[in-house]
Amino acid sequence: GENVEQHPSTLSVQEGDSAVIKCTYSDSASNYFPWYKQELGKRPQLIIDIRSNVGEKKDQRIAVTLNKTAKHFSLHITETQPEDSAVYFCAALQRGKLQFGAGTQVVVTP
């Protein structure tokens, strides 16, 4: 199969708390895992990505972890701010095809 499963579908956090979004993939040949943020009415934009030869990557308040054995990867946002409110999509590159998860609506409340 070529599915990318993403959980949760919605996530509400208090400003300053952390948010975690988890994804699993089915194709063990997948080797590239980007995360996109889509604000209301706008196009998806890359926020961070990780390749299969790396277990963790961090960029300021966001980090991504990858467990190739379990075929899952996660996005971590620390010290959340209202501007982090958006829909987040994980994706996996599966034999050339970029397959997306269903998205997580993150709402950061002040």
Add this chain to the structure above:
Amino acid sequence: GAGVSQSPSNKVTEKGKDVELRCDPISGHTALYWYRQSLGQGLEFLIYFQGNSAPDKSGLPSDRFSAERTGGSVSTLTIQRTQQEDSAVYLCASSLIRWDQGTEAFFGQGTRLTVV
């Protein structure tokens, strides 16, 4: 340089009519993707072009949908005999992605299709 450009931005069409959606990828990007996003939903894969290889059409929902990419650059997504359920935002993305390595895929602003 310019990013991924899609036209038109909005399209309203009558049920049963054919529509053509256009995507101009970033120059030099060998991979081009079409996705469909219904209101509040995720990114549904439609079709993928990579260089001169045969496209991956596995996501096209019916034979009313087709796409081509001329000269390895501009792509056109055609929907024949449109139905109301075709109403969605159609997003195009391009990348230097190859099957064995990934790089950032850049999205266009999308075409909002409304079938009335």
